[in-house]
Amino acid sequence: MALMITDECINCDVCEPECPNEAIYPGEEIYEIDPNKCTECVGHYDTPQCVEVCPVDCIPKDPEHVETEDVLMIKYKLLTGKE
Ligand code: SF4
Numbered sequence: 001m002a003l004m005i006t007d008e009c010i011n012c013d014v015c016e017p018e019c020p021n022e023a024i025y026p027g028e029e030i031y032e033i034d035p036n037k038c039t040e041c042v043g044h045y046d047t048p049q050c051v052e053v054c055p056v057d058c059i060p061k062d063p064e065h066v067e068t069e070d071v072l073m074i075k076y077k078l079l080t081g082k083e
């Protein structure tokens with residue numbers, strides 16, 4: 001499941017550089033997550049790095065992008081070119 005950033009985001013900028021997939025980018029008003037790139041950090045880390053650093057806890061799972069752990073791992077491999 002990809003994660004999403006809610007409108008509680010205060011644009012503090014700390015999550016963007018932490019994302020190993022470069023899935024986080026500045027949107028029109030708040031930061032946003034590209035669901036095609038977010039693997040919930042599967043393949044890179046044990047926990048979602050953006051959630052770890054977000055000071056206002058505004059990065060929940062995106063119910064519009066439900067994915068299993070296996071699918072996230074496939075996505076990670078496609079994104080990184082790793083087998
Ligand atoms: S969970 Fe990981 S891959 Fe997804 S946006 Fe956050 S840091 Fe990036």
Ligand code: SF4
Nearest residue numbers: 009010012013015054
């Ligand atoms: S860490 Fe949280 S509050 Fe800061 S920019 Fe990212 S989503 Fe927004």
